[in-house]
Amino acid sequence: MDEVEVVVAHSERATLRVGDVFLKVDPDQARIDVEVEAMALVPVPTPEVLWRKPPVLAIAAVPGTALGRLGEPSTASPAAWAAAGAAVRTMHDAPLPPWPGRGRGLDELAADLDGECERLVANGVLPADLVTRNRQVAEAALRPWTPVFAHGDLQITHVFVDGDEVTGIIDWSEAGQGDALFDLATLTLGHEEHLADVVAGYGTDVDLDVIRGWWSLRSLLVIRWLAEHGFDPTAPGCEVDVLRSRM
Template sequence: MSDVEEVEVVVAHSERVTLRVGDVFLKIDSNQTNIDVEVEAIALAPVPTPEILWRKPPVLAIAAVPGTALGVLGEPSTASPEAWAAAGAAIRTLHDAPLPPWPARRTRAEIEARLDAECEWLITSGALPRDLVTRNREIAELALRSPWTPVFAHGDLQITHVFVDGDKVTGIIDWSEASQGDAMFDLATLTLGHEERLPQVAAGYGLDRVDVEVVRAWWSLRSLSASRWLIEHGFDPDSPGCEFDVLRSRM
C-alpha cells in the first residue's frame, strides 16, 4: 500500500469533522441534511465553488479551491482592497440569483428566542457584563426588522470561507447553511472582526444595496448568539479581534 499525504484536521467537534488529505477535503457531518444542502447549494450557486468529488454518507469529498482565504478572524487581513471588493461583487451575484427551493433554516421568532436565551446565559454565567450584553442586544434588534427581502444566502460566509488569488475570487466554500436568508447577514459574517473592510466589500457589492446599520446589528447578534457554542466546543470568543472584542467595540 502506498503512503498517503499527511492528514490535517481542519475542524473537529461533536457535530462535524473536516479532514484534509492533499487537495481533498473529507467532511463528516452528524446531520446529513447539512450535506444535502451543501451539495445542492454548490450546484445552484452562480459563483466559484469547490468541485464535489464523491459522496458516500456520512462522508462528502470535495476538492480544494485555488488561492488563499481572505483572512482569519482575529488577525489582520493581508488581502488587497480590490480583493475585498471582488468578494463583495461575488456575494452580490449570489444574492441576485434565483432563491434556493428550501426556506430559511430558522424563522425570525426562532432567531430572537435563541438570542434572548444566549444573552441570559452570557450574563448568568459571568462570561460578559450585563451592561455589555444589554447594549448589544439593543443594537441587535435592528437585524430582526420586518419586512425584509430574502436572497440566496450562503449563511456562514466567514472570512476563511472566501478564497482569492490576487484580486479575483477563486472559490467560496462550506455551503451547509445556505438558504433563503438576509443579505446583510452574509455581509456581516464576512466582515465580522474586520469592520474596516466593510466599505471595500460595499463598494463591490453596491453601495446602494448595503444598510450599514443592519450589518452592524448582525455583528452584535451573531457574536451574542455564537459565543456559548464557541466556548462549549473549545473555541475562545475572547481571543483578540474575535466575538467578545466585537461586542466591546459596540460600547
C-alpha cells in the same frame, strides 16, 4: 504520503484535509444534500464534488488563499475584498434555491437572543453593560427582510482569493433563502475596516446599522457554543472584541 490535517472538528461534524482533497464528515445528510445542491446552483466559483459516501463528502481544494481569519489582520488587498463583495452580490441576485433557509424566524430569534443574553450575564460570562448595549445594537437586525440566495455561513475563511480575484467560496451546508445583510455581516465580522470595500464591490446601498446589528447578534448567540466546543471567543479580534467595539 500526504498528512491528514484536521481543519475543524467538534461534536456535530468534522472536516479533514488530505493533500488537495477535503473530507467532510457529517451525520446530518440534510446538510450534505444542501451543500451539494447549492454548489450546483449558485453562479459563483465553488469546489468540485469528487465523491460522496455517507457520512463523508469529498471535495477538491479551491485555488488561492482564504480572504483572512477572524482575529488576524487580513493580508488581502482592498480590491480582493471588493471582489468578494461583488461575488456575494452575484449570489444574492441568483434565483432563490428551492428550499428554505435553516435559520430561525424573527420571533424565535429574538426569544433565543434574550435567553442567551440572560445566561451570559447570570453565569458571569460577560459584563451586564456589554450585553445590554449589544442587545440594543442587535435590535436593528430583527426586522423583515426580502429573501435572497444566501450562503448562510459566509465566514472570512470560506472565501478564497488569488490576487484580486475570488477563486472559490466553500462550505455551503447552511445555504438557502436568507437575509443578504446577514451574509455581508458574517463576511466582515471582526474586520470592520474592510466593510467599505465589501459594500463598494457589492454595488448597492446597504443599511450599515443592520450589519452592525448582525455583528452583535451573532456574537452574543455563539459565545457559549464556541467556548463549549473548544474555540476561544475571547481571543484578540474575535467575538468578545466585536462586542466591545460597540461600546
